Amino acid sequence: MGNKNGYINFEVVVTPEDGKKSIFDPNAFPGISNLDLFTPPIDKNIEVAQKLQRNGIEIHHIGEFSISASCTKKKFESFFNTEVNKIQLPKDANIPDDYEMFAPDKSSPWKLPSEDSLDTLIDRAYVQHDPILFADERPLPPLWTDEFRLRVPVDVAQILRASSVHKRGYTGKGVKVVMADTGFYHHPYFKEQGYNFMAITAPDTLDHSSDSHGHGTGECANLFATAPGINFVGVKMGNPTLAIKTATELKPDIISNSWGYSVDGPLPEMPNWLKPLYMAVLSAVKRGITIVFSAGNGHYGFPGSMPEVISVGGVVVDSDLEYSATNYTSGFKSRWFPGRNVPDVSGLCGVRPRADYIVLPVQKGAVLEIADGWGAFSGTSAAAPMVAGVCALIKEAKPEYSSADIKNTLKFTARDIIKGVNAHNQEARPGPDLATGFGLVDAARAIENLI
Amino acid sequence: MFLLIITLISCTLFQEVRAMQQTQEHVRFDVILKSSASGKDPTLDNIEEFFPESEHIEICRLWFKQQGVAVYATDFGLSGETSQAIFEKIFKVKLIPSKSGGEGNGWIVEGTLQVPPSIADYIDQVTLTVLPELF
Structure with missing residues (x-):
């Protein structure tokens, strides 16, 4: 869980090859029967991951559809030429009090990095927010420090x-x-x-x-x-x-x-x-x-x-x-x-x-x-x-x-x-x-x- | 001869009451059937003598069931639960909810509880159940 303390987790999706489609295409309807149409070659994912790593981005996983990466908020802002802000969350969404989301908002600039031609290789990059844990109880006892217990x-x-x-x-x-x-x-x-x-x-x-x-x-x-x-x-x-x-x-x-x-x-x-x-x-x-x-x-x-x-x-x-x-x-x-x-x-x-x-x-x-x-x-x-x-x-x-x-x-x-x-x-x-x-x-x- | 006095529960017995909850309209009660040891004090040595005839348990169980009372057999008789109205009708008493018993745990019984003649020959005592405190 990393989108706190100035650290940003994000996913990177590479551009589709000829004859393939972007999953972000408004007319894309991915399903079990047509997943291949949205799947980039794994070599391309590896190439992009290597280039990201070379530019100071931490790579956590190279998946079939996307690359999981992270960096500091400062690095993220300079790399994508953007500004990351705390997102205002709806009060009636039953979200835990200590849950925070950071991402560029709609008014922020956004530009894919030109280093190593990454701007031609990356289709989209987006912040991967921490999930809200739906489990109602913690499995291990909390460490309450107000009294000796x-x-x-x-x-x-x-x-x-x-x-x-x-x-x-x-x-x-x-x-x-x-x-x-x-x-x-x-x-x-x-x-x-x-x-x-x-x-x-x-x-x-x-x-x-x-x-x-x-x-x-x-x-x-x-x-x-x-x-x-x-x-x-x-x-x-x-x-x-x-x-x-x-x-x-x-x-x-x-x-x-x-x-x-x-x-x-x-x-x-x-x-x-x-x-x-x-x-x-x-x-x-x-x-x-x-x-x-x-x-x-x-x-x-x-x-x-x-x-x-x-x-x-x-x-x-x-x-x-x-x-x-x-x-x-x-x-x-x-x-x-x-x-x-x-x-x-x-x-x-x-x-x-x-x-x-x-x-x-x-x-x-x-x-x-x-x-x-x-x-x-x-x-x-x-x-x-x-x-x-x-x-x-x-x-x-x-x-x-x-x-x-x-x-x-x-x-x-x-x-x-x-x-x-x-x-x-x-x-x-x-x-x-x-x-x-x-x-x-x-x-x-x-x-x-x-x- | 089968008139039984229900013990009233006094709130003074309870320090820091955290009794399990029982709704006021819902009445739980316990029935001890007559056995060869009726009248003796139960001990570890003689406790098995207090087991009533299983046939008598079944007769009483069916009788209560016919009156619309949920009853369950125990080693010594029955435990039952029913509405306040049915309990009052069967045993010819008036139950008044008592807040002093703690969280709806008590009833004040007006009148003397009378066991119906149909089952009176089998019954040693009928008492209202008081739910315990959680320690």
Whole structure:
């Protein structure tokens, strides 16, 4: 893309031979059947290209119909005896704000160069404008520099020490992980990374590939960051009980959930309206599925408080690689399940007020989008799928491991966090605590512990 | 005997509510069917005892379908969705949209929910579905 910073890309078309026609002839109607009529001999194109090059023009490609060339704006103006100006673009053409076009306008002079008789060899030369990219989303995360942020997959994988595990061949291959959330838009990022990405709808929802909120699409990128080789299936959810049922029927190894209710504490006991969900989760665990839930962002998160699930809190890592508990995440003693401390372990999570810490892909126009099909959001919603990914690495290394085995492995290999307080004012200190549970999951230690 | 009280959802339970959206006219609900374990507290050890007879699920599913309700079988009963008007007619209650539940996530139920006699023998509880918050 070169028509910026004083550089001009242009195409040169040579004059037609006897018996042939110029493509610029007003009566020319080129089509598949008569293309030969407009095709100059390749030798002539080469000759013109050589002469252009000799006169200080950069040649990029000698094509069948034209020569692709470029030079500085100053050279272009002197070579063609013209004046290049910025073209005024129509305001209603939906053209990106930063798109610019430079070319001689109609009032500018124009003369083909006489050097090396080029004026007799060139039919036309014209500026080749940069195309407008119609893709709605960037395939790679943008580098926003207004704040310190993490990018997927590299930053997340490195901080959770999953990168070295991937290099040893453990990527979650053969492990099926299902995630229930707002939808799963097939963002170009997933294609660029080569992930095994699939999505379905729960029976009470429509169009799994549409995610107007952005939550599901973004959060599953955290899962892939720690386990890029998994077989992923997203379930677009409506009724959460039905979503868990749908996920369970897929017979996955792991179900990751970045949602819940702030009820375990504010309500003295489980209300009837949560029993269907509670039973659906128990049923899934009974079938040998490892269930991961976010603990909440200052919430008293259920089902994250169920003893049968892996409950995930948050740890923040700053630009100096200092690890601490974050004031955005939950940590509490369950009122409904005596003896149950939440969370078990932690993933990466931002801080108050917005926790806009990890740059994640979203559908263009989604609620969570900041720009170019990307957003920045990272409560325990982000932390849970990261941990679910590490569960997948463990499951690949030890397929026979139960949910309880996986939870224990995560706990006893986690990096202890001894600094900071969480949203419930629980202080991180040596050993397990309510601020971060057993600490930040460490994929490398978890796998080393097993093999 | 089959009168059930629907739990009202208080906004005070929700900090920084980011609940998934549910349109006010659209009602989702969950049905748990009776089983050999009805009345017990579900645990990991006894959860399979809560599976109802599959025949009972099918009877209830067809009944709801005949009333114009979309229902889907779960391990423990059914999850359904219908209009506010049909729900009110079936269960003889009045639903009042509650903004306090967060983004249209709640209803205030006026009256006591009554399970229709045709399926009452099979039903343990009917509850309105509350959509979760995204963490």
